[in-house]
Amino acid sequence: xxxxxxxxxxxxxxxxxxxxxxxxxxxxxxxxxxxxxxxxxxxxxxxxxxxxxxxxxxxxxxxxxxxxxxxxxxxxxxxxxxxxxxxxxxxxxxxxxxxxxxxxxxxxxxxxxxxxxxxxxxxxxxxxxxxxxxxxxxxxxxxxxxxxxxx
Numbered sequence: 236x237x238x239x240x241x242x243x244x245x246x247x248x249x250x251x252x253x254x255x256x257x258x259x260x261x262x263x264x265x266x267x268x269x270x271x272x273x274x275x276x277x278x279x280x281x282x283x284x285x286x287x288x289x290x291x292x293x294x295x296x297x298x299x300x301x302x303x304x305x306x307x308x309x310x311x312x313x314x315x316x317x318x319x320x321x322x323x324x325x326x327x328x329x330x331x332x333x334x335x336x337x338x339x340x341x342x343x344x345x346x347x348x349x350x351x352x353x354x355x356x357x358x359x360x361x362x363x364x365x366x367x368x369x370x371x372x373x374x375x376x377x378x379x380x381x382x383x384x385x386x
Contacts, residue, residue, distance in 0.1 A: 240319075240323035240326065241320060241323045241324070242316050242317075242319065242320040242323075244285070244286070244289055244291070244316070245316065245317065245320045247282075249272065249274065249278075249282055250282055250285065250286060251320075252272045253268065253272055253279070253282055253283070253286065253292070254286065254291060254292070254309060254313055254316075254317050255317065256268060256271055256272060257292065257307060257308065257309035257313070258309050258314060258317055261308060262295065262306045262307070262308045263306065263307050263308070264304060264305075264306055264307075265279070265304070265305035265306065265307060268307055283307060286313065289312075289313075289316075290310055290312040290313070291309065291310060291312060291313030291316055292307055292308065292309060292310060292313055293307070293308040293309075293310050294306070294307060294308075295308070
């Protein structure tokens with residue numbers, strides 16, 4: 236997998252979040268995007284400027300009554316870039332899974348030769364490190380510091 240398949244602009248999680256959010260709507264109000272991606276107005280403005288310079292995001296300014304508003308939209312170029320980026324990420328995941336299967340098949344994630352059933356909490360060889368026993372269910376027994384309860 237060539238790293239060139241990934242969009243360098245969308246490697247930044249903040250820009251990826253903005254573009255992904257805009258992919259699900261048309262002409263979102265700036266304040267809503269700011270809240271949804273949890274950024275300050277200045278931080279969002281900077282990211283929108285970067286995305287806009289590449290043609291990924293369109294910006295429209297206007298008024299609602301006497302109040303100025305800014306709306307953002309994912310352009311066709313931005314939508315294509317996001318879709319290509321997501322496909323490249325998926326190819327990486329698929330190739331990694333295939334490499335894992337080719338390397339050693341499906342495993343339970345434990346090293347070869349590890350004893351006991353998966354998830355039993357018992358290390359290799361089936362013994363408990365402190366020499367005690369593992370109660371049914373694999374959890375540690377709980378005892379009162381005062382001994383057995385009288386009841």
